[in-house]
Amino acid sequence: MKKLIEQYIGIRKRIKAYEYALYMISWDSETEAPSGCFEYRGEQIGVLVEESYRIETSEEYVHVVDTLYAHRDELDADLYHEIVEVKKHIDKTRKIPMDQYVAFQILLSKSQTIWADAKKKNNFELFKPTLQKIISFLKDYIRYLETDDCKGYNILLDEYEPGMTINDYDQFFNELKTRLVPFVKKVIAKAANDESFLSGKTFDVDGQKQFCSYLQDVLCFDRSHGLMKESEHPFTTGSGSTDVRFTNHYYPKNLQSALFSAIHEMGHALYEQQCDSKYDGTFSTGGASLSLHESQSRFYENILGRSKAFWEQHYSVLQRQFSKELQDVSLDEFYRTINQVKASFIRTEADELTYSLHIMLRYDLEKAIFVEGLSIDDLQDKWNDLFFEYFGLVVPSVKEGLLQDIHWAGGMFGYFPTYALGSAYSAQIFHYMKKDLDFEGVIASGNTKAINEWLKTKIHQFASSRYPKDIIRQAIGEDFDVSYYIDYLISKYSCLYGINPS
Ligand code: ZN
Numbered sequence: 001m002k003k004l005i006e007q008y009i010g011i012r013k014r015i016k017a018y019e020y021a022l023y024m025i026s027w028d029s030e031t032e033a034p035s036g037c038f039e040y041r042g043e044q045i046g047v048l049v050e051e052s053y054r055i056e057t058s059e060e061y062v063h064v065v066d067t068l069y070a071h072r073d074e075l076d077a078d079l080y081h082e083i084v085e086v087k088k089h090i091d092k093t094r095k096i097p098m099d100q101y102v103a104f105q106i107l108l109s110k111s112q113t114i115w116a117d118a119k120k121k122n123n124f125e126l127f128k129p130t131l132q133k134i135i136s137f138l139k140d141y142i143r144y145l146e147t148d149d150c151k152g153y154n155i156l157l158d159e160y161e162p163g164m165t166i167n168d169y170d171q172f173f174n175e176l177k178t179r180l181v182p183f184v185k186k187v188i189a190k191a192a193n194d195e196s197f198l199s200g201k202t203f204d205v206d207g208q209k210q211f212c213s214y215l216q217d218v219l220c221f222d223r224s225h226g227l228m229k230e231s232e233h234p235f236t237t238g239s240g241s242t243d244v245r246f247t248n249h250y251y252p253k254n255l256q257s258a259l260f261s262a263i264h265e266m267g268h269a270l271y272e273q274q275c276d277s278k279y280d281g282t283f284s285t286g287g288a289s290l291s292l293h294e295s296q297s298r299f300y301e302n303i304l305g306r307s308k309a310f311w312e313q314h315y316s317v318l319q320r321q322f323s324k325e326l327q328d329v330s331l332d333e334f335y336r337t338i339n340q341v342k343a344s345f346i347r348t349e350a351d352e353l354t355y356s357l358h359i360m361l362r363y364d365l366e367k368a369i370f371v372e373g374l375s376i377d378d379l380q381d382k383w384n385d386l387f388f389e390y391f392g393l394v395v396p397s398v399k400e401g402l403l404q405d406i407h408w409a410g411g412m413f414g415y416f417p418t419y420a421l422g423s424a425y426s427a428q429i430f431h432y433m434k435k436d437l438d439f440e441g442v443i444a445s446g447n448t449k450a451i452n453e454w455l456k457t458k459i460h461q462f463a464s465s466r467y468p469k470d471i472i473r474q475a476i477g478e479d480f481d482v483s484y485y486i487d488y489l490i491s492k493y494s495c496l497y498g499i500n501p502s
Helices: 002-031 035-056 059-070 077-095 098-120 128-145 153-160 166-191 205-218 255-273 290-304 308-321 331-338 355-370 376-391 417-436 439-444 449-458 468-476 483-497
Strands: 226-230 236-238 244-248
Touching: 002 035, 002 059, 002 098, 002 236, 002 244, 035 077, 035 098, 059 077, 077 128, 098 128, 128 153, 128 355, 128 376, 153 166, 153 355, 153 417, 166 355, 166 417, 166 483, 205 226, 205 255, 205 308, 226 255, 236 255, 244 255, 255 290, 255 331, 255 449, 290 417, 290 449, 290 468, 308 331, 308 439, 355 376, 355 417, 417 439, 417 449, 417 468, 417 483, 439 449, 449 468
Parallel strands: 226 244
Antiparallel strands: 236 244
């Protein structure tokens, strides 16, 4: 057994090295790479992916994993979980023909640039052939992986949130539709004449960067094990707890965008940095699932970052940074503005209350593609129709509609619903955090250290060495329950908008 484990660790090291190289290339592609490099780069990525695939499907590796799996009861809890997951992954990988898999990875290495160009030029036609190829591959992928228990679109959903199915998500979104949508309509009616105290002003980009750097200190982001750069669409990535990177995007006319993207991405980054370092270099590194990850980013962004207590502490610093622009904006006005409810076109700019409607739209669209067989030619119309149904607005341009998100260009269908699930998790986690912590007292201390520590102990430290539902159950003593989320939103926005919550 000991020899077998050593052999496993040796091969794992090699796979992780390829993973690390691909991570660095992808980070560079998103942040610094010159636009002309992608053709050649795509070929190099193809070689690395192929080599890595060869190791992962090699007889030696498969034999070692199969044998360890057969003797899994003799392994410690961490390795047990890892081997079960690796075995699942190998069984999956073996079902997909290598040439198709490599071709898909090469396609993805180019597709995000094509998407960015199409979005910039506001022209879906430029991206359509690439998206068609991605969807075709995923339809093949589904066919290869289908089992008696898991079929169709459920294969993609399960990929991003293990165990979640169309049934689960339908139930979840129906609950939101029943309780939240009527409330949202009341708030939108009341908010119609709301004034934004930040609009029409210009916020110097360097000043925004400086304040985001200040936020890194407030949230105790560990700069010796992470960094922040810029990209078209903010994201977080990393390799283990010692190298965690995130990006931001700055708009001179929109201060809120950079502030809350930075806090959101730092929520992801803190989760990664606070994983127990013993999982670095293993396959149990990083967050336990996408929705659990999103529960952390949404917690920092909305529950903490949009709270009155947070800005009571930090608004004066922001005012000093933008003394001219913010001199006539009071803390109360700023607080109202950052929590303003508005039916908007862009998901990433959406307020906390209407956010899940944007996710519902994408979920419905993905279901239409993978369950009902919607043609790509009808995608743009379907998007616009659904948007009108949920928000009562006509989408003015494709870059503010179908082309706004990077996810589908990255092949990530089945991903979006985890955002809504994550938001719902965050409210439930917050409910229990307040039982242990003086939340506002911690914020008043000037940084979020004690909150970070609570999350580290309850959730982060376990990385992905356990299943998300087990981590949650152990952290808060009960299973997922969407009512905490709905209660939290109704309570917060009733108060903000003077609405009777009943
Ligand atoms: Zn996120």
